[in-house]
Amino acid sequence: MSETTTAGLGTLCVHAGQEPDTRTGAVTVPIYPTSTYAQDALGSPRAGFEYARSKNPTRAALEALLAALEGGAAAHAFASGQAALASFAAAHLAAGDHVVVSRASYGGTFRYFTKVLAGFGVAFSWVDTTDLDAARAAVTPATRLLFVETPANPTMELSDLAALAAIAREATAQHGAKVRLAVDNTFATPFFQRPLALGADAVLHSTTKYLNGHSDSLGGAVVSATAEDGARIAFVQNAAGAILSPFDAFLVTRGVKTLALRMRAHDANGRAVAAFLAAHSKVARVLYPGLPSHPQHALASRQMSGFGGMLALDLGSYDAAKRFLDALRLFTLAESLGGVESLAGHPASMSHGSLAPEERAARGITDGLVRLSCGIEETEDLVADVERGLGEV
Numbered sequence: 001m002s003e004t005t006t007a008g009l010g011t012l013c014v015h016a017g018q019e020p021d022t023r024t025g026a027v028t029v030p031i032y033p034t035s036t037y038a039q040d041a042l043g044s045p046r047a048g049f050e051y052a053r054s055k056n057p058t059r060a061a062l063e064a065l066l067a068a069l070e071g072g073a074a075a076h077a078f079a080s081g082q083a084a085l086a087s088f089a090a091a092h093l094a095a096g097d098h099v100v101v102s103r104a105s106y107g108g109t110f111r112y113f114t115k116v117l118a119g120f121g122v123a124f125s126w127v128d129t130t131d132l133d134a135a136r137a138a139v140t141p142a143t144r145l146l147f148v149e150t151p152a153n154p155t156m157e158l159s160d161l162a163a164l165a166a167i168a169r170e171a172t173a174q175h176g177a178k179v180r181l182a183v184d185n186t187f188a189t190p191f192f193q194r195p196l197a198l199g200a201d202a203v204l205h206s207t208t209k210y211l212n213g214h215s216d217s218l219g220g221a222v223v224s225a226t227a228e229d230g231a232r233i234a235f236v237q238n239a240a241g242a243i244l245s246p247f248d249a250f251l252v253t254r255g256v257k258t259l260a261l262r263m264r265a266h267d268a269n270g271r272a273v274a275a276f277l278a279a280h281s282k283v284a285r286v287l288y289p290g291l292p293s294h295p296q297h298a299l300a301s302r303q304m305s306g307f308g309g310m311l312a313l314d315l316g317s318y319d320a321a322k323r324f325l326d327a328l329r330l331f332t333l334a335e336s337l338g339g340v341e342s343l344a345g346h347p348a349s350m351s352h353g354s355l356a357p358e359e360r361a362a363r364g365i366t367d368g369l370v371r372l373s374c375g376i377e378e379t380e381d382l383v384a385d386v387e388r389g390l391g392e393v
């Protein structure tokens, strides 16, 4: 892999961790559907593989690929994004710890933290992490983790990763215990944003979304900046066992090979649809980091190398959102995002339905908010579809 580590992202997507099979020369890493491995002698597993929960060659190839893309020391693949989050928490948090978490986060993150981890004695402060003073003020001597999603789901708010990494370092020095910065990089992907290079300690993914990219697999990953943190995640991955299956590891690896091509297409479509909506009289608000009107457009331009295919628009009321969504033909009304096909959703009743109305209001998730995941179809077809939707509003 040494020759690929300085290569561009699009090259790493194809080659990192993907050496031809040593036994057969197979160019594509095979799917190894084996639960166990023959040992040559007592205490001598043949190639470091013993039992598939601990290590599987198909999964290991994907993990090497993801570590290379994010610039981490190690990556570990899990059965879903939520399994990655739960395993990350089990590896790095304990009762009595406090977490500063961006209030704009995936609804499942909110549910897991408030309804599961809180019961194990971990405390959370839900903070507007676009405001660095608020983030700094929320840190206590018990804080062990800053957890942010940027761009965030569904309001497309950004958090300044380099500045938050500095806050985590200051807190580590002040409190004499490691305070990590972990970033959910699902929306941007390493193609457009590399949090570890900006000082983060870990990156989390729902590979279900852009990394797999074809809406046919559920998975998650944790990428650790250091080998020590990677070893803790590996320990929990084996101990708790929420691993990604060999078949899904194959699918995600195959998806990642075209990540660069897909992200460029998602980005071009996101920009075009956002610009069309922003100029339309029936749209109250368009939330897309690539628009100059986005409150953090300057940060987006600095921190990301593209803006991607996710955007949200506010149509002012539930009824208007419903009329728009029901009229779309190319954008499919569905949960999830990041696939080649365009999807549309209503965060207040779908992805963020687990939040109480006042919690949604505090996050700007109004009843008129619609989330669009722009796929890789022809740009003019997507623009025509949202135009058709607005015709019914």
Ligand SMILES: *Cc1c(COP(=O)(O)O)cnc(C)c1O
Residues within 6 Å of the ligand: 080, 081, 082, 083, 106, 108, 149, 153, 184, 186, 187, 205, 206, 207, 208, 209, 218, 219, 220
């Ligand atoms: C979907 C998603 C998750 C959860 O991932 P699953 O694979 O559905 O478990 C976490 N974070 C973000 C930003 C997501 O979009």
